[in-house]
Amino acid sequence: xSLALTIGLLIGAGxxxxxxxxxxxxxxxxxxxxxxxxxxxxxxxxxxxxxxxxDGTDAAVAADPLPQAFVLTAxxxxxxxxxxxxxxxxxxxxDDDTESDDTVGYDTGSDDTVGxxxxxxxxxxxxxxxxxxxxx
Amino acid sequence: MTSTVExxxxxxxxxxxxIGGALFAVPGQHRLxxxxxxxxxxxxxxxxxxxxxxxxxxxxxxHQIGLWPVGVAIPFAVDLFSALLLTVTAVLALVGxxxxxxxxxxxxxxxxxxxxxxAGGVAGALVTADLFNLFVFVExxxxxxxxxxxxxxxxxxxxxARLFVTVNLLASTLFLGGVGLVYAVAGxxxxxxxxxxxxxxxxxxAAGVMLAGIAVKAAVFPVHGWLARTYTTATPAITAxxxxxxxxxxxxxxxRVYAVVFDGAETWQPVLLAIATVTAVVGAxxxxxxxxxxxxxVFQMVSGIGVILLGAALFTPxxxxxxxxxxxxxxISKASLFLAVGAIEExxxxxxxxxxxxxxxxxxxxxxxxxxxxxxxxxxxxxxxFVAKVAVVLGAAEAGSALVAVxxxxxxxxxxxxMLLIWAGVFNGKRNAEVERRAAVARIRRREGLLDDDAVDDxxxxxxxxxxxxxxxxxxxxxxxxxxxxxxxxxxxALALPAVQLAVVVVALGLGGExxxxxxxxxxxxxxxxxxxVEAVMGR
Numbered sequence: 001x002s003l004a005l006t007i008g009l010l011i012g013a014g015x016x017x018x019x020x021x022x023x024x025x026x027x028x029x030x031x032x033x034x035x036x037x038x039x040x041x042x043x044x045x046x047x048x049x050x051x052x053x054x055d056g057t058d059a060a061v062a063a064d065p066l067p068q069a070f071v072l073t074a075x076x077x078x079x080x081x082x083x084x085x086x087x088x089x090x091x092x093x094x095d096d097d098t099e100s101d102d103t104v105g106y107d108t109g110s111d112d113t114v115g116x117x118x119x120x121x122x123x124x125x126x127x128x129x130x131x132x133x134x135x136x
Numbered sequence: 137m138t139s140t141v142e143x144x145x146x147x148x149x150x151x152x153x154x155i156g157g158a159l160f161a162v163p164g165q166h167r168l169x170x171x172x173x174x175x176x177x178x179x180x181x182x183x184x185x186x187x188x189x190x191x192x193x194x195x196x197x198x199h200q201i202g203l204w205p206v207g208v209a210i211p212f213a214v215d216l217f218s219a220l221l222l223t224v225t226a227v228l229a230l231v232g233x234x235x236x237x238x239x240x241x242x243x244x245x246x247x248x249x250x251x252x253x254x255a256g257g258v259a260g261a262l263v264t265a266d267l268f269n270l271f272v273f274v275e276x277x278x279x280x281x282x283x284x285x286x287x288x289x290x291x292x293x294x295x296x297a298r299l300f301v302t303v304n305l306l307a308s309t310l311f312l313g314g315v316g317l318v319y320a321v322a323g324x325x326x327x328x329x330x331x332x333x334x335x336x337x338x339x340x341x342a343a344g345v346m347l348a349g350i351a352v353k354a355a356v357f358p359v360h361g362w363l364a365r366t367y368t369t370a371t372p373a374i375t376a377x378x379x380x381x382x383x384x385x386x387x388x389x390x391x392r393v394y395a396v397v398f399d400g401a402e403t404w405q406p407v408l409l410a411i412a413t414v415t416a417v418v419g420a421x422x423x424x425x426x427x428x429x430x431x432x433x434v435f436q437m438v439s440g441i442g443v444i445l446l447g448a449a450l451f452t453p454x455x456x457x458x459x460x461x462x463x464x465x466x467x468i469s470k471a472s473l474f475l476a477v478g479a480i481e482e483x484x485x486x487x488x489x490x491x492x493x494x495x496x497x498x499x500x501x502x503x504x505x506x507x508x509x510x511x512x513x514x515x516x517x518x519x520x521x522f523v524a525k526v527a528v529v530l531g532a533a534e535a536g537s538a539l540v541a542v543x544x545x546x547x548x549x550x551x552x553x554x555m556l557l558i559w560a561g562v563f564n565g566k567r568n569a570e571v572e573r574r575a576a577v578a579r580i581r582r583r584e585g586l587l588d589d590d591a592v593d594d595x596x597x598x599x600x601x602x603x604x605x606x607x608x609x610x611x612x613x614x615x616x617x618x619x620x621x622x623x624x625x626x627x628x629x630a631l632a633l634p635a636v637q638l639a640v641v642v643v644a645l646g647l648g649g650e651x652x653x654x655x656x657x658x659x660x661x662x663x664x665x666x667x668x669x670v671e672a673v674m675g676r
């Protein structure tokens with residue numbers, strides 16, 4: 001029961017942090033999330049339903065080795081990804097925000113540098129400007 | 137023969153990973169990286185073709201890694217379904233690498249090695265028959281993708297890449313949690329031992345958590361929104377490769393798990409059918425509201441994934457056959473389109489539909505590739521889309537879902553509208569007055585390694601524009617104010633070639649539809665009756 005509560009708490013806190021905008025908080029959120037899932041993996045173990053995989057082991061004193069192997073792998077992967085995410089937090093020029101103020105895929109920026117002096121009489125220019133206004 | 141092949145199965149994932157890793161150690165050796173990258177992907181393609189040939193009779197090749205006893209070892213298993221997808225992803229990674237190299241992105245020291253690691257991860261995900269190992273390979277596939285998004289981002293802001301990491305990591309964590317739950321209730325994560333285990337509602341629920349995680353990666357409605365916001369932030373080659381690899385690997389997992397663990401249970405049919413249909417419709421509608429070619433195509437992809445998943449929902453032999461044929465067609469047609477619009481974007485410095493125009497008369501190669509890809513996507517003969525779509529509609533009708541058949545046809549009509557939007561804005565009409573200027577800015581930025589939001593000096597741009605107009609002489613009879621005059625920027629043939637090559641494949645698959653369908657039929661039979669797959673995984 002305490003294990004289940006701990007997992008719930010970790011995942012709850014992790015989800016809360018992941019829902020924030022800043023990358024650093026998201027990274028901390030994922031650290032908590034992976035802890036929660038690792039505990040879940042450990043809790044999934046049990047020797048009751050299978051014979052020990054290697055001869056000469058007494059089932060009564062053996063732990064289920066498979067979840068431990070899972071968790072070990074998951075920890076390594078989580079560590080690697082935390083490092084990658086930390087890199088994502090510091091590269092890029094402005095901040096660690098996950099929502100950029102102008103272009104996130106939809107509205108590829110042709111507005112900067114060249115846009116200022118293009119012939120603006122065209123209705124197209126005005127339409128593009130208003131579209132950009134909406135995304136800001 | 138087969139036993140040797142069995143022993144070599146781990147190399148499918150191992151060789152690209154090793155070579156990719158080794159190439160990180162030789163910075164500066166552009167030529168070596170390119171040659172080694174292309175050679176590895178050619179090898180992977182060849183291996184895929186060999187595996188297709190070996191499994192074309194419906195047999196399954198399986199190997200217990202490290203020759204550990206069954207149940208302890210991680211099993212690798214290849215049936216025709218995985219072999220087909222392996223071949224197609226290898227071909228698309230190959231063409232993607234070619235595009236990376238000709239577009240200049242291949243000069244980025246880590247791009248080719250990362251692509252190889254990505255290919256190794258995909259190969260592993262397609263051949264493993266162990267759910268936890270699948271999680272590992274999905275991560276192996278994602279980590280280089282994060283890197284590719286980062287090193288090939290041409291913008292100052294990496295917000296899109298951050299979003300990609302966050303969404304995919306959350307989905308992976310959910311998937312891992314699902315794997316843990318499956319182990320908790322079933323005591324195994326070996327797909328062979330899990331065959332039909334979802335009769336137990338607890339296992340079904342645990343596997344459902346897993347599938348929910350993977351559905352995010354497959355960009356299924358209602359968790360598809362991240363796709364268009366992230367795929368379009370890196371260079372076009374990356375969009376093409378990701379679209380072929382990531383979502384389709386996730387769809388593969390959905391098919392495999394649903395077929396083996398759930399045994400295609402009818403209990404879940406209404407849910408799956410609703411999700412697949414809504415995904416198809418929502419993607420097709422959302423595409424119509426997009427302003428750039430790539431984001432429009434990305435939403436079309438969401439729509440295509442809905443159509444592919446219809447097969448899993450209906451789960452009749454014909455429907456699954458159609459879904460597999462459609463998946464193969466969709467991967468290739470889509471990549472061809474992405475590379476075609478990528479070549480335009482690369483050359484003209486913009487992907488906005490309203491900022492281009494008149495390419496029809498200027499760019500015959502790209503126009504041809506786009507028309508082939510677009511008509512194939514819509515489902516017109518003689519392209520691969522026709523064969524696949526006819527099969528999908530027939531499959532739906534045969535399964536008694538006239539509504540689904542109608543939806544597929546409606547979605548095709550919407551795809552036609554979407555393609556016409558691009559055609560009208562980009563290929564037809566007049567040249568945009570600013571086109572030379574934007575192309576010049578794009579060339580200067582690429583030459584000087586600037587990001588998309590770095591300022592470019594006006595005088596330099598003027599000089600570049602004048603230079604481009606000088607270099608390509610007007611064709612005979614053209615006058616100065618002719619909107620179709622051919623001076624100025626043109627897409628280099630080498631950049632157009634990847635899209636054209638894939639367009640040729642699309643036509644070949646359309647003309648050779650018989651082969652595509654018969655292979656898909658065998659692959660589908662292996663999913664409907666998983667007996668052979670399970671036996672092979674269990675080493676019987």
